Amino acid sequence: MIKREMYMKRIRPFIGNDLIKVMTGIRRAGKSVMLELIQEELIASGIDADNFICINFEDLRNVHLLNAMALHEEILKRAEQLKGKVYLFFDEIQEVEDWEKCINSFRVSLDCDIYITGSNAKLLSGELATYLGGRYVEFVIYPFSFLEFLELYHTVNPTASVQECFQKYLLVGGMPYLSNIRYEEEPSKQYLSDLFNSVQLKDIVKRNKVRDVDLLERIIAYVMANVGTTFSASSLVKFLKNEHRTTSTDTVLNYIKYCCDSYLFYQVKREDLQGKQILTTNEKYYIADHGIREAVFGGNMRDINLVLENIVYMELVRRGYKVTVGKTGTKEIDFVCEQRGEKLYVQVAYLLADESTVNREFGVYDTIRDNFPKYVVTMDEIDMSRNGIKHRNIRDFLTADEWN
Template sequence: MEKRIIKAIIAERQKEIRKVQLIERPIQFEENMNYVLVGIRRAGKSYQMYQDIQNRIKTGKAEIEDCLYINFEDERIALLEASELGLLLECYSEMFGNRKPLIYLDEIQNIVGWEKFARRLADSKYRVFITGSNASMLSRDIATTLGGRYIVREIFPFSFAEYLSYRGLELKKNWEYDPDQRVQVVRLFDSYFHFGGFAETFLLQDKREWINSLYQKILLGDIIARNEIRNGGAIRLLSKKLAESVMQPTTQTRLLHIVKSSGSNVSRNTLADYLAYMDDAYLTFSIPNFTDTVAERASSRKRYYYDNGLLNNFLFDGEAKLLENMVAIHLIKCYQKLEEDGVFFYNKGVEVDFYVPDKAMAIQVSYSIDDPMTREREVRALRKMSEVFPIRKGIIVTRDEEQTIFGESLDIEVIPVWKWLLRAE
């Protein structure tokens, strides 16, 4: 790799980062810690790096020349290997002398073996930010290599609260009792509900076109190309069927039958790999049944998309699916740590959409409970579950309805999703 190319990239990025217009996000970093930021493409990982750099410049803690930023998706360094990563420091030193740079390495998962270089930087007391769009960066092997020298954070697309802030709506205390603010929240929620939290779509007229382009990038680049999948048609069909199956527990056996019925000859192991690749690329995620055994949890799960805009890309008149998907995203963002103490669904005699054991919280999702039979079904499931587990909080998340359903065993709060999202934060 020619040093002049690396030097040109360093200089270009320093110039560009100062000019980037940022949407500030309330994400805080410890002053002397190193970070690995992971999450779906375009969620804002790179912008978190830019925000850190710009804030340091504004507060006088650094100058732009102190920052060494490299994006490993730059085609000019596409052939760079792990053994050549030391050239980054050599080039910086030749450009700026004995300064010790702040190091920002974007989409570094493209370099096989990157983690040893990252560990060496931490051992040498550099402050380092790393981003990646693949959940394999959270693997135990990589965590062992990094040796506790980095804090890992998952970056999600904008929350509803962040979206409101972007749109210029700053909520007052007790905003829900202010008719004007309440109307504004409801009005703005509709776009967020259907098109999700990717900031680059917020001002676009044709949001679907941008979201579809992102989906194709994730599917073709992060899933098919990265994993050298030859049967692209099978994984396209699988992603479509997963979208259509949101809200329902889905077994690998059923998915295998669907894919094979289309003429694709895939094995059970290949199907399991495809599902793992989709999760690794932060396209989809899944939650298990709380009552299943460890072996059963691997085969039967409820599956969701990481953003409503991506899910809506597949749907026609899919309001109920979008509602449950949005609740699922928020729950894993708030409560998912390790699978054994994170977010589940419950299916044993009755089905409850979400269960968070650590919070003793059970949640049903229903677009509307205006129909008496629907209301009775949702309430009965929560109360039956509370007879088995110590449920302290029973919730039914709806699109717009709000009330409290009192009962001897459990009071149930019915709350609109837009209010629940803002309160939960």
């Protein structure tokens, strides 16, 4: 089991205090493992594991606990038999009806430390915030980074070079379970397809009561095909019209929001760097795991420039950056990243094949006059850094401890 220290470092300061720890992210990204890692940490600090109450609400054995009152009674009954602080671990809490009232009640009535996971952003934007405003802290858990993938893939294939590992990562992505099937091509594809179907059915269709599943599938396919490409809801409506499907921009936007709420897609807004304002049209979208794209849609190697961009975006948010797409005049910088007042600029391309490509990729920084780090990230093996702009091979970029 990979220790996922990147997340533990963020969670550790909150262990043992009265804030509710909430772990969200796409289904099967490793949220349950994070609960196990936290339990290990608590045991190592001297906490008795008998004081843990752990419930996974997708386990049919817990089906009788899927409403707030039943869960409330069960936990109070178990807690009465324990001495000292109780540690509550609830996996996929959104399956419980009115769960947020229940969690709030535990916080008030029990001496407890609460950890919950869920696969829907509405956990925080709506239900949780209403009852627990200011009393929780959120951690988004993402699929494996390339560095984590590298560590695990080497347990399956110890002799693989970093280049070979990256080629594999390009196709299968970073969903943790794949190591159990040794990253074999067909089983991996089958697993990722089934995972996608589960996200679509349970976290999008069922949760949002989507009636027109065919329309949803077409919209998802369009967004997958166009990861990293700016488009508007109206352009998608026109595309669907050509497919003989009439719909409204509101419906398109709602369906895409459902996908973002389930952590399948991430929306990235555009920012005018000269006017210093967020633009309200033509956002970009990235998929949580590019391996899902390959399994469901295909073409990761054909669309490698888009997939590389997707991989870099996910690494940036994984490391805690707030990311926008930068517009400067007629040019566009792939990623403008901000963290604790510090900025980072990243431009992603497949290969710097000729001088015109070099001029285009480095030239996007011509009007940026600040001294924050600026990168061009590609698959090239030769360093072409110039004019203070750093050129990095994508493998080196993804495995670097920090960017400065």
